[in-house]
Amino acid sequence: MSARIAPSILTADFGQLADQIEMLVAGGADMIHLDVMDGRFVPNITFGQKMIATVRRLTSLPLDVHMMVEEPERYFEEFAGAGASGLTIHVEAAPHLQRQLSRIRELGCAAGAAVNPGTSLTGIREVLPDLDLLLVMTVNPGFGGQEFIPSSPDKVERARHLLSEGRSRAALEVDGGIGRDTIASVWRAGADTFVAGNSIFSAEDPRAEIGVLRNICSETV
Numbered sequence: 001m002s003a004r005i006a007p008s009i010l011t012a013d014f015g016q017l018a019d020q021i022e023m024l025v026a027g028g029a030d031m032i033h034l035d036v037m038d039g040r041f042v043p044n045i046t047f048g049q050k051m052i053a054t055v056r057r058l059t060s061l062p063l064d065v066h067m068m069v070e071e072p073e074r075y076f077e078e079f080a081g082a083g084a085s086g087l088t089i090h091v092e093a094a095p096h097l098q099r100q101l102s103r104i105r106e107l108g109c110a111a112g113a114a115v116n117p118g119t120s121l122t123g124i125r126e127v128l129p130d131l132d133l134l135l136v137m138t139v140n141p142g143f144g145g146q147e148f149i150p151s152s153p154d155k156v157e158r159a160r161h162l163l164s165e166g167r168s169r170a171a172l173e174v175d176g177g178i179g180r181d182t183i184a185s186v187w188r189a190g191a192d193t194f195v196a197g198n199s200i201f202s203a204e205d206p207r208a209e210i211g212v213l214r215n216i217c218s219e220t221v
């Protein structure tokens with residue numbers, strides 16, 4: 001199985017959004033990652049339903065929506081209606097995680113749970129039957145272009161264990177500081193889906209960078 005690359009448009013130039021999405025599609029992106037931030041769960045504010053709908057019109061690729069928001073359930077319906085393919089919520093903002101995940105599935109989206117670097121994986125075990133994607137954050141969320149946290153591969157390895165033990169087929173995604181120097185370590189640890197923002201958009205050839213990242217994985221045993 002080859003690595004799935006999910007470029008994050010957080011660092012894209014929104015003035016050239018159509019061109020940038022076209023570039024990501026041409027470069028072979030497997031999905032587009034959209035970072036919704038509410039200025040409460042994380043300090044930063046980004047975008048919401050309108051951006052999801054806009055990107056939906058620009059590509060038929062799956063839209064992987066990462067909800068860094070409090071009370072995420074308030075937005076499930078409108079985001080699903082806008083064309084999200086998957087909705088990932090943070091366990092830190094989800095006291096009723098099982099109910100929230102099953103609601104996401106009911107709306108026809110893939111149900112994702114994200115854990116911050118300081119959050120234990122323990123609770124995830126309880127919701128494995130309701131989970132389509134587990135996102136292990138490799139930075140503290142809020143901004144693009146941050147440094148990959150070095151202890152992340154160890155956590156990814158434990159997350160992979162948990163999924164295999166529970167016979168879960170959920171995707172295992174990593175997000176934050178993923179680029180040429182870090183992707184192999186988390187691929188080796190068992191991640192299969194890789195969000196990359198800064199490393200793609202600041203590359204000399206952003207379109208080619210998607211393939212470069214994927215190839216690093218296929219060349220790493």
Ligand code: DX5
Nearest residue numbers: 008141142145176177197198
């Ligand atoms: C971080 C976001 C990420 C971000 C990744 O809060 O969840 O998706 O866009 O950006 P890079 O790849 O630049 O760390």
Ligand code: ZN
Nearest residue numbers: 035066175195
């Ligand atoms: Zn993200």
